[in-house]
Amino acid sequence: MPRLRLILTRTVPAAAEIYKATRSRLHRLRTGDGDVQVFDRIIAENRWRDPDSASGTGSNLKQTETLRRELPATLSRLGVRTLLDAPCGDFHWMQHLELNGIGFRASGASWMLATTYPSRTRNWDIVTGSWRPINLCAAPFNFPTPVEALIEGSTEYDGDLADKTLAVWRLERLPLT
DSSP states (O other): OHHHHHHHHHHOHHHHHHHHHHHHHHHHHHHTOOHHHHHHHHHHTTTTOOSSOTTOGGGSTTTTHHHHHHHHHHHHHHTOOEEOOOOSSOOTTGGGOOOTTOEEOSSOOOEEEEEEOTTOOOOOOOOTTOOOOOOTTSTTTOOOOOSEEEEOOOOHHHHTTTTOEEEEEEGGGSOOO
16 A cells, blocks of 8 residues: 555645545544644554654654754854744654754744755645645745755655755744734
């Protein structure tokens, strides 16, 4: 089945997304899961099946090796002193990162650090609990070109996510309204 999913995703991406969204909606109708329960269940049952991180393979130590090596130098080069952490994961790889005096706080940040997939030409909606690669420089986000971009070297899904990039933007330049 994974091989069929890979072929479908590469040849007819829209059909694959429709299938995944429909499957997810049917499951939620059967179980009565709300948004919070969906993520609680994903974490509790390790639905993304990674032995290291409940957030899935993209957050394990192998897939974040480049980030953990390159990110501290990038943050130092930019003079970053604080980061706003707005996680959508379990903080697994971040706990292994040497931040050398860079603190986390809830406000006052000047920079945004986020994953983006720059080779994707469009973004589509998904059902809560699903996942898709997004390009933050494409609609509806329309972010400008990032100040810095670290290509992560992802090998997930047989290289289909090779464009996975951790990018840095100045918050003041983002269309966040």
